[in-house]
Amino acid sequence: MSYAYALLLVVLTAAAALLAWQQHRLRELRARIESSAVELQRLQQSCALLAPAGVVERLFSDGPESIAEHKVFTAMFTDLVGYTALAERLDPKTLAGVLNGYFQLVSDSVEEHRGRVGTFLGDGILIFFGALDPNPWQCDDAVQAALAIRDALERYNAELERAALPRIAIGVGIHRGPGLAGLIGSRDRREYTVVGPTLNLAARVQALTREHGHDILLTESVRAQLDPRFELMPMPAVAVKGIGEPVVTYAVLGGREERARMTPLRVHVRQKDEGQVPSAQCGERQR
Amino acid sequence: MHLFRPLFARSVRGWRKRGQPVSFARQPQGPFAGLLLQFEGSPIGPVLASALDDLWGSPILSRRSKALMFAVIGHGLGSQGSRDEVARVLEAEGLAPADAEQILTHLGGPGLNADEGALLAFARDTIWYEPIQIQRRARELRERLSAAQFVEALGVVALANSLCRLCAALPRRS
Numbered sequence: 001m002s003y004a005y006a007l008l009l010v011v012l013t014a015a016a017a018l019l020a021w022q023q024h025r026l027r028e029l030r031a032r033i034e035s036s037a038v039e040l041q042r043l044q045q046s047c048a049l050l051a052p053a054g055v056v057e058r059l060f061s062d063g064p065e066s067i068a069e070h071k072v073f074t075a076m077f078t079d080l081v082g083y084t085a086l087a088e089r090l091d092p093k094t095l096a097g098v099l100n101g102y103f104q105l106v107s108d109s110v111e112e113h114r115g116r117v118g119t120f121l122g123d124g125i126l127i128f129f130g131a132l133d134p135n136p137w138q139c140d141d142a143v144q145a146a147l148a149i150r151d152a153l154e155r156y157n158a159e160l161e162r163a164a165l166p167r168i169a170i171g172v173g174i175h176r177g178p179g180l181a182g183l184i185g186s187r188d189r190r191e192y193t194v195v196g197p198t199l200n201l202a203a204r205v206q207a208l209t210r211e212h213g214h215d216i217l218l219t220e221s222v223r224a225q226l227d228p229r230f231e232l233m234p235m236p237a238v239a240v241k242g243i244g245e246p247v248v249t250y251a252v253l254g255g256r257e258e259r260a261r262m263t264p265l266r267v268h269v270r271q272k273d274e275g276q277v278p279s280a281q282c283g284e285r286q287r
Numbered sequence: 288m289h290l291f292r293p294l295f296a297r298s299v300r301g302w303r304k305r306g307q308p309v310s311f312a313r314q315p316q317g318p319f320a321g322l323l324l325q326f327e328g329s330p331i332g333p334v335l336a337s338a339l340d341d342l343w344g345s346p347i348l349s350r351r352s353k354a355l356m357f358a359v360i361g362h363g364l365g366s367q368g369s370r371d372e373v374a375r376v377l378e379a380e381g382l383a384p385a386d387a388e389q390i391l392t393h394l395g396g397p398g399l400n401a402d403e404g405a406l407l408a409f410a411r412d413t414i415w416y417e418p419i420q421i422q423r424r425a426r427e428l429r430e431r432l433s434a435a436q437f438v439e440a441l442g443v444v445a446l447a448n449s450l451c452r453l454c455a456a457l458p459r460r461s
Binding site: 114133134135136137140227229256 | 362363364365392393394395411414415417420
């Protein structure tokens with residue numbers, strides 16, 4: 001009988017030891033999982049600086065090749081007017097400061113309106129709306145962002161004037177169309193971007209801002225999707241390199257809020273006086 | 288105790304009635320009844336029906352505001368089913384289809400008041416979960432609304448996102 005008790009004691013002790021060991025192992029595994037989760041979160045946060053969070057998640061789960069798809073998106077191209085003259089007038093350190101201020105104000109305005117800065121190309125900036133996630137309001141967002149850039153630039157120029165520095169001006173071109181969105185680049189270095197003719201046309205439209213004398217121009221494909229309360233003015237069609245048909249653009253005069261305050265009569269008179277289009281067409285144009 | 292979990296699980300496994308269809312306590316009739324019927328037989332159906340009943344019954348935010356928030360989230364997620372349903376709700380709330388279309392397409396319009404504009408902007412920012420945008424918009428909204436309204440707005444966007452995402456994932460029934 002005593003053997004049986006002894007055996008039971010041994011079995012119970014062994015079970016207790018096994019239980020204790022299992023508990024210890026469980027705690028260890030939990031700590032490891034928690035530390036891995038923290039590490040993963042930190043890694044994702046770091047990666048989010050380089051690409052949108054959704055892209056990073058897909059990169060982790062499906063690999064880099066999975067991130068490529070055709071999308072209809074809105075491209076915005078902004079460029080400094082008279083950069084060469086500015087560069088000749090300012091010393092490098094001051095020039096870098098002025099440029100950084102411009103890049104920052106554009107980035108802030110764009111992010112506030114759900115856009116994404118794609119690439120800095122010298123003094124130009126390529127921006128996308130609706131390239132990552134579906135965005136049915138992408139054209140309104142792009143034009144709102146352009147107007148926000150215009151306002152922020154006005155404030156920035158006041159700062160520059162106070163610092164006895166020259167004012168800067170920019171041109172903005174907006175176009176909507178299809179493109180390939182994905183992680184593009186070499187095996188060693190890739191970036192999330194969009195490629196396709198939509199970007200080229202946005203850049204060409206931006207260049208037309210000098211010709212037409214308006215800082216924000218958009219194409220017909222954007223206008224067709226745009227809130228009719230934005231105040232637009234049609235520009236004459238112009239032949240553009242690489243595009244078969246002459247390109248019709250619209251200058252953005254004011255935002256939705258300004259338009260809402262403006263009486264229809266004033267809009268009518270203003271457009272008619274400037275000889276852009278007959279009043280009947282204005283009504284149709286503004287829907 | 289964790290070690291005994293598999294034993295407990297095995298012993299209670301026999302009691303569960305997995306795969307058994309769950310019926311609604313009462314047939315959905317209010318707003319989004321058409322959508323809820325798509326979940327007939329699923330345990331999600333009665334839960335969503337109860338949450339929606341409570342939501343529409345609450346007087347804290349207007350039914351029109353809540354329906355517009357649903358509409359914006361459905362539109363942003365490309366959920367045609369919820370969009371059709373919400374168009375019916377908005378019409379019942381006295382919003383003309385053309386005005387509703389203008390509000391949905393451009394998140395603004397002459398028929399929209401400032402509070403509704405802020406609610407829609409917030410609803411829109413919850414679609415793709417950009418934490419910075421959501422936090423900024425939530426702070427703006429909190430300053431504009433009472434605590435009860437704000438909490439209800441959070442509930443509306445949570446429910447609308449769940450329902451519209453589920454509907455977008457379901458095949459359409461004729």
